[in-house]
Amino acid sequence: MKENRTARLTLLIDPEKKKLFEEICASKDLTPSQVVRRLIRQYVQENAGNRTLPEWLKDND
Template structure:
């Protein structure tokens, strides 16, 4: 799995951010966990013929916390 992290800064409407964080909290997830999961899914769905590392292309039984 990854062994380093990088920062990603997003600009988002404050009202959307508040709603997003409330929904994440209701699911006992952090906003970072959800964004990482979304990015992971996006990469898998749009990688095309790009070769991905095994840890990224393997089925994800658990990434931080399963999403419903």
């Protein structure tokens, strides 16, 4: 099962880093949102400790 709701995450980033990040994402045919979601999923998986994770969060898609 996948996430079925969305929530907005706003962050501040240096404009030059943002531009470079967007260029790299585009070169890999990915949106910045896809990359950030992957990074967050990976971070949660690696740092969840003893927390029980939902099955959809355990997948590495």
